[in-house]
Amino acid sequence: MSEAAKESSNSSNSALARILTLELVRVAERAAVAAARIRGRGDERAADQAAVDAMRAELKKLPIDGTVVIGEGERDEAPMLFIGEKVGTGEGPKVDIALDPLEGATICAKNLPGSMALIAVASEGGLLFAPDVYMEKIAIGPGYRAGLVDLDAPVVENLTNLAKAKGVPICEITACILDRPRHAGLIEEVRKAGAAIRLIGDGDVAGVIDTTKPDETGIDIYLGSGGAPEGVLAAAALRCIGGQIQGRLLLNDKDKLARADKMGIADPKKVYSANEMARGDVLFAATGVTDGNLLSGVRFRRDGIETDTLVMRSSSGTVREIKARHQDVDKF
Numbered sequence: 001m002s003e004a005a006k007e008s009s010n011s012s013n014s015a016l017a018r019i020l021t022l023e024l025v026r027v028a029e030r031a032a033v034a035a036a037r038i039r040g041r042g043d044e045r046a047a048d049q050a051a052v053d054a055m056r057a058e059l060k061k062l063p064i065d066g067t068v069v070i071g072e073g074e075r076d077e078a079p080m081l082f083i084g085e086k087v088g089t090g091e092g093p094k095v096d097i098a099l100d101p102l103e104g105a106t107i108c109a110k111n112l113p114g115s116m117a118l119i120a121v122a123s124e125g126g127l128l129f130a131p132d133v134y135m136e137k138i139a140i141g142p143g144y145r146a147g148l149v150d151l152d153a154p155v156v157e158n159l160t161n162l163a164k165a166k167g168v169p170i171c172e173i174t175a176c177i178l179d180r181p182r183h184a185g186l187i188e189e190v191r192k193a194g195a196a197i198r199l200i201g202d203g204d205v206a207g208v209i210d211t212t213k214p215d216e217t218g219i220d221i222y223l224g225s226g227g228a229p230e231g232v233l234a235a236a237a238l239r240c241i242g243g244q245i246q247g248r249l250l251l252n253d254k255d256k257l258a259r260a261d262k263m264g265i266a267d268p269k270k271v272y273s274a275n276e277m278a279r280g281d282v283l284f285a286a287t288g289v290t291d292g293n294l295l296s297g298v299r300f301r302r303d304g305i306e307t308d309t310l311v312m313r314s315s316s317g318t319v320r321e322i323k324a325r326h327q328d329v330d331k332f
Contacts, residue, residue, distance in 0.1 A: 135225060137208070246271050
């Protein structure tokens with residue numbers, strides 16, 4: 001390809017990325033609004049289905065040849081937005097899509113803080129193609145040397161290294177951990193080391209992103225195991241906003257190992273970095289469903305609907321917060 005052709009191609013890809021950035025905002029907004037109509041009603045399945053339906057309808061309109069690599073589950077578990085499903089018009093760049101139409105369905109059903117609609121896009125092959133299993137994770141925000149924390153290091157060592165790098169005693173470090181029985185030992189270790197804990201019921205993508213603004217969120221580090229899909233989405237966000245994450249798939253039975261092998265996971269014990277879970281130019285968007293540290297939830301007004309969205313791009317490091325008012329309520 002000639003230099004002129006390369007320059008033209010790069011310019012075209014850049015323009016397309018800018019267009020897709022705005023389109024992803026609309027995709028996330030539609031899913032968030034659909035879920036918000038059912039929030040607080042105690043029906044997490046209905047809220048999740050509403051978000052899935054809305055997100056899928058918007059994705060069908062995008063000028064892309066997209067494949068869902070992180071979605072609602074494998075095909076036999078999810079009727080729509082399953083792993084491997086094709087989305088978009090089929091005309092346009094080949095892209096990988098990671099999504100969670102409603103992160104924190106239980107949170108939404110109870111109208112608690114932190115529920116969001118999430119989507120990330122990268123060039124074909126850019127996002128980790130992983131089964132819907134648990135993933136061990138550790139994450140911190142930007143501004144620290146690479147490798148400051150390590151998934152295989154003792155908890156006290158990671159907390160000590162982070163406290164030293166931040167210039168504070170361990171007692172001023174707060175770890176975000178999902179409130180699950182499986183984390184009882186981890187919680188005990190963190191408290192024994194002298195650090196504080198913020199337990200969350202759901203929404204570990206938000207928990208990871210919270211580490212990027214510790215002065216605002218009070219969260220310095222994310223620890224523990226959660227969904228692998230959420231790990232890839234969190235990695236996509238950190239590629240854009242900065243920070244470190246390491247993750248390892250928990251493939252602890254033959255069925256999970258077989259599913260991982262089918263998806264091309266050669267090393268079941270591999271520790272993935274952010275760059276390995278989300279490579280190349282990555283776009284990420286999140287719209288609040290309920291109020292949280294990152295985003296305000298959807299507001300239904302007499303004269304329209306208000307949404308709050310973060311949209312980010314890794315290649316430019318651009319992070320935009322878009323507070324929108326939608327007057328044509330019928331379109332939602």
